[in-house]
Amino acid sequence: MKEISYKRIYQSQECFSTLGKIRSRALFGGYSLAVDSTVFAMVAEGELYLRMCEQNATYQAQHSPPLLTLRKRGMPLQLKYFRVDAALWSNQSVLLQLGLSSLEDARREKSLQMMPPRLKDLPNLSFHMELLLNEAGIMDARTLRQMGAKTAWLRLRQIRKQISINVLYALEGAITGVHAAALLTQRRQELQSWAQTCMQKK
Numbered sequence: 428m429k430e431i432s433y434k435r436i437y438q439s440q441e442c443f444s445t446l447g448k449i450r451s452r453a454l455f456g457g458y459s460l461a462v463d464s465t466v467f468a469m470v471a472e473g474e475l476y477l478r479m480c481e482q483n484a485t486y487q488a489q490h491s492p493p494l495l496t497l498r499k500r501g502m503p504l505q506l507k508y509f510r511v512d513a514a515l516w517s518n519q520s521v522l523l524q525l526g527l528s529s530l531e532d533a534r535r536e537k538s539l540q541m542m543p544p545r546l547k548d549l550p551n552l553s554f555h556m557e558l559l560l561n562e563a564g565i566m567d568a569r570t571l572r573q574m575g576a577k578t579a580w581l582r583l584r585q586i587r588k589q590i591s592i593n594v595l596y597a598l599e600g601a602i603t604g605v606h607a608a609a610l611l612t613q614r615r616q617e618l619q620s621w622a623q624t625c626m627q628k629k
Contacts, residue, residue: 431473432458439468439475442519443526455497455504465537467530469495469508475516476508480532483509483525490515544568551597551607562586572602577621592622 439460440449447462457471469476476495479487487509495508515522546557549568563582565571571579576598583590593607595618600607610618 432470435470435473435475436460439470442522443468445523446527446530455499455506457495457497462530465530465533467533468526469506471495471497475511476506477511477525478529478533479507479509480528482528482532486521486525546571546601549601550604551600556594556597559583559587568601571598576602576618580622581625592619595622 436451436458440451443449443460443462446467450461450464451458451470452461454469457469459466460468460470467478477483479494490512492509492512495506495510497504497506511522515525546552546560546565546568547554549571552560560566560571560579560583563579563586565574565579565582574582576595579598580590580595583594596607596610596615599614599618600610603610
C-alpha cells in the first residue's frame with residue numbers, strides 16, 4: 428500500500444509543480460502534501476484528496492466526491508478533504524485549479540491563525556471591555572500581556588475611576604488563560620492587597 432501511495436505522491440508533485448515545491452510527510456496513517464509547510468492535500472491508500480474550501484464548493488456539489496476518512500487511535504476520523512477520481516486526474520487544468528484553490532484557502536486560514544487574538548476573545552473579556560482597553564491605549568492581546576494586569580488596570584482606572592478589583596482579576600485571568608474565578612488563591616490575594624494599597628493612595 429505504501430508503494431501505491433508513494434506513486435500517487437510523485438504524480439501529485441508533478442501535477443502541482445507550478446504551485447511550488449511539494450513536500451510530503453506521514454500523517455494519521457496517510458501523507459500530507461504541503462507547499463511551504465501549508466498543507467493543501469492528502470494521499471491515503473493510493474488516492475489523492477484535496478482540501479475542501481468555498482472555491483471548490485461548485486465542483487464538490489456537482490460530483491459529491493467521497494471524503495477522506497483515516498483512523499486516529501483506532502477511531503475513524505473524517506477530514507475535510509475530497510477524493511480526486513480518475514475523471515479529474517484526466518483533466519489536469521481543472522485539477523490544478525482546484526489544487527490552487529485548496530492551497531490558497533489553507534494559506535488564508537493559516538495567516539488568520541497567526542494573527543494575535545482580539546481582546547474580546549480572551550477569557551473574561553467582553554466587547555465592552557475591549558472598547559475600554561482600546562480607549563486606554565491597549566489595542567491587542569499582545570500589548571495586554573506585555574503590559575500586565577496591574578498596569579492595564581491602572582490605565583483603565585485613569586479613564587473610569589469606578590473600575591473594580593474584579594476587573595483586575597479578569598485581566599489577570601485573560602493574560603493567563605483562565606476564568607477569573609479559577610485564579611490561584613495566592614495570586615488573587617496578592618492582587619487584592621496591591622489593588623487596595625493603590626486605591627488607598629488615591
